[in-house]
Amino acid sequence: MYWTKTLIPTLKESPQEAESLSHKLMLRAGLIRMLMSGSYMYLPLGLRILNNIQAIIRQEMRSTGAAELLLPALQPLELWQRTGRDETIGEVMIRFVDRRGRKVCLGPTHEEVITELIRTHVSSYKQLPVVVYQIQTKFRDEMRPRFGIVRACEFIMKDAYSFDRDQAGLEKNYRAMHEAYTRIFQRCGLDCLALEADSGVMGGKVSHEFMVPCESGEDAAFRCLACKKAVSFTEGNEPLCPACSTPMKKINVLEVGHIFQLGTKYTAALGAHFIDQAGKQQPIIMGCYGIGVSRLIAAIIEQNNDDSGIVWPKEVAPYQVEIVPLDVADSHLMQEATRIHDGLDAAGIGVLMDDRDERAGVKFKDAELIGVPLIVVLGKKNLEQGKIEVKTRADKKVTLVEKGEVAGFLKNSL
Amino acid sequence: MYWTKTLIPTLKESPQEAESLSHKLMLRAGLIRMLMSGSYMYLPLGLRILNNIQAIIRQEMRSTGAAELLLPALQPLELWQRTGRDETIGEVMIRFVDRRGRKVCLGPTHEEVITELIRTHVSSYKQLPVVVYQIQTKFRDEMRPRFGIVRACEFIMKDAYSFDRDQAGLEKNYRAMHEAYTRIFQRCGLDCLALEADSGVMGGKVSHEFMVPCESGEDAAFRCLACKKAVSFTEGNEPLCPACSTPMKKINVLEVGHIFQLGTKYTAALGAHFIDQAGKQQPIIMGCYGIGVSRLIAAIIEQNNDDSGIVWPKEVAPYQVEIVPLDVADSHLMQEATRIHDGLDAAGIGVLMDDRDERAGVKFKDAELIGVPLIVVLGKKNLEQGKIEVKTRADKKVTLVEKGEVAGFLKNSL
Numbered sequence: 001m002y003w004t005k006t007l008i009p010t011l012k013e014s015p016q017e018a019e020s021l022s023h024k025l026m027l028r029a030g031l032i033r034m035l036m037s038g039s040y041m042y043l044p045l046g047l048r049i050l051n052n053i054q055a056i057i058r059q060e061m062r063s064t065g066a067a068e069l070l071l072p073a074l075q076p077l078e079l080w081q082r083t084g085r086d087e088t089i090g091e092v093m094i095r096f097v098d099r100r101g102r103k104v105c106l107g108p109t110h111e112e113v114i115t116e117l118i119r120t121h122v123s124s125y126k127q128l129p130v131v132v133y134q135i136q137t138k139f140r141d142e143m144r145p146r147f148g149i150v151r152a153c154e155f156i157m158k159d160a161y162s163f164d165r166d167q168a169g170l171e172k173n174y175r176a177m178h179e180a181y182t183r184i185f186q187r188c189g190l191d192c193l194a195l196e197a198d199s200g201v202m203g204g205k206v207s208h209e210f211m212v213p214c215e216s217g218e219d220a221a222f223r224c225l226a227c228k229k230a231v232s233f234t235e236g237n238e239p240l241c242p243a244c245s246t247p248m249k250k251i252n253v254l255e256v257g258h259i260f261q262l263g264t265k266y267t268a269a270l271g272a273h274f275i276d277q278a279g280k281q282q283p284i285i286m287g288c289y290g291i292g293v294s295r296l297i298a299a300i301i302e303q304n305n306d307d308s309g310i311v312w313p314k315e316v317a318p319y320q321v322e323i324v325p326l327d328v329a330d331s332h333l334m335q336e337a338t339r340i341h342d343g344l345d346a347a348g349i350g351v352l353m354d355d356r357d358e359r360a361g362v363k364f365k366d367a368e369l370i371g372v373p374l375i376v377v378l379g380k381k382n383l384e385q386g387k388i389e390v391k392t393r394a395d396k397k398v399t400l401v402e403k404g405e406v407a408g409f410l411k412n413s414l
Numbered sequence: 415m416y417w418t419k420t421l422i423p424t425l426k427e428s429p430q431e432a433e434s435l436s437h438k439l440m441l442r443a444g445l446i447r448m449l450m451s452g453s454y455m456y457l458p459l460g461l462r463i464l465n466n467i468q469a470i471i472r473q474e475m476r477s478t479g480a481a482e483l484l485l486p487a488l489q490p491l492e493l494w495q496r497t498g499r500d501e502t503i504g505e506v507m508i509r510f511v512d513r514r515g516r517k518v519c520l521g522p523t524h525e526e527v528i529t530e531l532i533r534t535h536v537s538s539y540k541q542l543p544v545v546v547y548q549i550q551t552k553f554r555d556e557m558r559p560r561f562g563i564v565r566a567c568e569f570i571m572k573d574a575y576s577f578d579r580d581q582a583g584l585e586k587n588y589r590a591m592h593e594a595y596t597r598i599f600q601r602c603g604l605d606c607l608a609l610e611a612d613s614g615v616m617g618g619k620v621s622h623e624f625m626v627p628c629e630s631g632e633d634a635a636f637r638c639l640a641c642k643k644a645v646s647f648t649e650g651n652e653p654l655c656p657a658c659s660t661p662m663k664k665i666n667v668l669e670v671g672h673i674f675q676l677g678t679k680y681t682a683a684l685g686a687h688f689i690d691q692a693g694k695q696q697p698i699i700m701g702c703y704g705i706g707v708s709r710l711i712a713a714i715i716e717q718n719n720d721d722s723g724i725v726w727p728k729e730v731a732p733y734q735v736e737i738v739p740l741d742v743a744d745s746h747l748m749q750e751a752t753r754i755h756d757g758l759d760a761a762g763i764g765v766l767m768d769d770r771d772e773r774a775g776v777k778f779k780d781a782e783l784i785g786v787p788l789i790v791v792l793g794k795k796n797l798e799q800g801k802i803e804v805k806t807r808a809d810k811k812v813t814l815v816e817k818g819e820v821a822g823f824l825k826n827s828l
Contacts, residue, residue: 001481005481006481007535007546033534035485035486035490036488036518038488039489039490041483041486041531042483042485043483044482044483047482047484050484065419067415067419067421067458069456069458069460069461070455070456070461071456072449072568073551073553074449074450074452074453074553074567075450075453076449076450094510094512099505099557102450104450106520113455116449120447121423132458137551139487139488141512141513143513143514153488153512154487
């Protein structure tokens with residue numbers, strides 16, 4: 001992809017609206033733009049990152065055996081009245097009356113809808129377990145949208161749901177999801193804590209939150225400086241570490257995932273029953289498993305940056321390689337740059353060519369700001385000696401590589 | 415994928431709600447379920463088809479040089495007031511006032527939003543053209559939702575937008591999009607007409623509609639029985655063919671795409687200007703290009719079916735191969751079925767195994783109903799003679815293949 005053919009409006013300065021480090025960097029690197037408070041546009045670079053995160057999630061969800069489906073945002077309010085959540089969830093749920101007089105809401109989550117679907121299609125223990133998930137856009141009427149896409153009125157979630165015959169089945173699916181979450185966050189380059197949590201308005205007894213330590217995190221946790229064990233904030237004030245009795249430190253954390261053993265709260269309320277092996281009717285045992293997909297971008301940036309900008313983990317990076325020709329008017333240099341670009345592109349490696357007619361300093365700064373892992377710099381002097389410069393974004397290490405060996409060097413570095 | 419691990423609730427009979435052939439088949443084949451009138455759930459099979467269509471669209475959009483981005487559904491009503499469309503679009507646009515008193519609407523389309531984005535980032539002719547697209551969920555408060563996903567209140571669109579310095583640039587992008595649309599609909603297995611059309615509420619002068627002839631189409635066109643030329647219904651009543659003067663026949667058509675040369679309607683209203691080469695300020699010249707993505711599923715089914723069910727075109731099919739072991743209790747037979755399944759899966763070929771403990775007749779009927787192109791039937795008698803049956807869904811032709819040659823036979827048939 002050529003820089004001038006896409007839309008990457010980088011900014012030298014942080015806009016006033018930016019409240020946190022990740023918010024600033026997402027605006028400056030041209031990943032997102034605000035349409036109105038709480039409502040964001042994903043520009044091409046931001047969308048590529050979003051898609052990479054979704055690809056990781058899909059791969060790990062498939063490994064748990066979950067099937068993907070897609071549920072609508074428009075839901076009948078009546079379903080929420082039947083579980084009592086139209087009241088407990090409060091005004092954060094967007095509601096309206098449509099032209100035909102129907103009471104409609106925009107789904108902030110989908111427990112009711114998926115339970116209704118399962119109710120109509122599962123009747124026997126032979127059909128259980130069922131595990132499904134979706135990656136879908138949710139809506140919330142936030143009083144105080146904050147930190148860009150972190151607390152927005154429209155956001156993307158991965159929500160999975162398991163339906164089992166018994167508690168043992170639920171626990172098995174819960175463990176599988178817990179393990180998948182650990183792999184997902186690792187592949188996203190995150191140091192992430194799994195903490196026992198309160199189930200709150202969701203219901204059920206057992207629940208874990210996945211928390212990313214970072215300065216702008218809106219939640220708090222305690223972490224042991226000695227053994228790294230962490231506990232949630234609700235468990236007490238500045239306790240000693242339950243593992244090694246060392247004093248713990250209070251840290252800010254950002255929630256990126258939450259899993260719940262719901263039990264029968266929704267299935268009993270909505271009548272999602274099955275006939276067990278003994279011929280007896282039972283409510284289906286349910287679990288639900290959420291990841292804040294769009295919010296993950298912010299979490300990754302909070303933990304992967306330096307003074308120059310973002311440092312993308314390999315699997316999430318919008319491109320793997322950025323090519324920076326120092327003089328776009330030099331046809332020999334551009335020919336060489338195009339050759340490398342097309343070679344990588346044909347090999348399926350994500351490559352961005354900064355073909356803007358800009359000063360070298362501007363291009364270098366933007367390359368470090370948007371944080372592509374490998375930066376290939378083509379300058380006249382080096383090229384005359386048959387050399388090309390390759391910079392690794394993470395450690396800013398520069399290597400002079402023989403012209404003919406660049407493609408191989410890049411592939412080995414990825 | 416194993417049938418019992420996913421959710422494919424096929425139906426023997428058409429539900430009462432079904433109004434058209436495609437609607438009936440989508441419900442019967444377990445692709446979708448209604449949550450409420452106009453709001454649909456995509457079950458795993460339906461979502462796979464949707465994803466295949468999106469992959470075709472993305473590939474062809476990339477070939478036009480368009481960059482993908484993602485715009486929000488939540489939009490400030492104020493933007494629509496500035497173009498006057500808050501009134502012309504009428505009550506079909508869903509509006510509400512949020513908790514902070516802001517007037518918000520759910521985007522039925524995105525001309526205003528994308529123009530606002532371009533306004534803030536483009537100032538010089540050097541930055542033009544810009545061509546962007548998104549695949550995103552739109553909302554409409556339909557008085558009469560019909561034909562399942564064809565006329566729904568929530569649906570998926572591909573909307574592309576071009577921004578040019580001059581009319582010549584617009585016409586070039588318009589032609590490129592027109593050609594991409596032709597390729598997209600061909601790859602979807604559609605006989606599709608491109609008709610000159612009225613621009614209506616969108617504005618601009620030149621516009622083409624892409625129409626799929628089918629019984630349940632809500633629009634009408636005239637088609638020449640001799641030379642196949644088609645014209646839109648608005649051009650007159652039962653004209654003679656403008657190409658060969660033969661009488662034309664009135665047919666029902668379903669709109670799947672619409673492209674517009676908008677000109678400066680939106681850019682002038684919202685102040686999206688650029689400085690041209692002579693240093694003069696000009697409004698940017700705009701085009702927009704829509705495809706009804708979710709609706710395409712219905713259009714494809716309307717044109718690709720027989721008495722037994724759906725006949726998916728190769729690139730759209732939810733799976734390429736379905737394996738039907740006649741007796742799931744026969745371990746030798748299941749071993750062979752699993753070997754074929756795993757081999758195809760490892761080769762990246764979409765394969766579905768009907769591992770349900772059901773009668774052969776039920777499985778055969780369901781296989782033909784959901785319409786996977788190749789059906790592999792494993793029966794005890796054939797297998798004892800080292801043979802496996804392969805049926806081609808489209809022509810129902812059955813071939814007995816040597817056990818060891820099945821994988822090769824299937825790959826050659828795809």
